[in-house]
Amino acid sequence: MQETTVQEAIRQALALTRRSTARERTVDITTTGRRTGRPRRIEIWFYRVGETNYLSGLPGERGWYANLRTHPAFTFHLKNGVRADLPATARVITDPAERHRILGEIVDDLNQPHNPARITQPTRLEDWENGSPLVEIVFARQATPDDA
Numbered sequence: 252m253q254e255t256t257v258q259e260a261i262r263q264a265l266a267l268t269r270r271s272t273a274r275e276r277t278v279d280i281t282t283t284g285r286r287t288g289r290p291r292r293i294e295i296w297f298y299r300v301g302e303t304n305y306l307s308g309l310p311g312e313r314g315w316y317a318n319l320r321t322h323p324a325f326t327f328h329l330k331n332g333v334r335a336d337l338p339a340t341a342r343v344i345t346d347p348a349e350r351h352r353i354l355g356e357i358v359d360d361l362n363q364p365h366n367p368a369r370i371t372q373p374t375r376l377e378d379w380e381n382g383s384p385l386v387e388i389v390f391a392r393q394a395t396p397d398d399a
């Protein structure tokens with residue numbers, strides 16, 4: 252596959268919309284263990300708000316989040332439609348106003364009638380604000396969606 256075709260496929264895979272399916276939202280990430288220093292790979296959903304991609308999840312303690320707070324560099328593995336291992340850095344979002352804005356968009360997306368997450372609806376923003384991890388995915392320059 253030509254490089255421009257690969258970059259376009261990556262750009263499209265990262266450009267989620269409200270119509271994106273659960274499969275399209277599913278990726279793997281490899282973090283570095285906060286205590287062991289070993290690679291830890293998990294399956295997770297990613298979200299898009301505006302032109303930015305995020306990792307989050309239902310409220311609760313998450314090992315991946317603790318790992319990214321300690322070691323922000325990670326690998327974002329696209330695996331549906333296009334396969335690519337993208338170097339990235341996590342920017343942990345703690346500002347309450349920023350969390351409210353971003354999580355509001357994520358919860359609104361999840362509360363759609365077609366329920367892409369297949370979770371109990373309605374999902375409450377207050378629940379997500381009070382315990383959900385939230386990180387912005389900052390891709391290395393060559394992997395950003397606008398580079399194609």
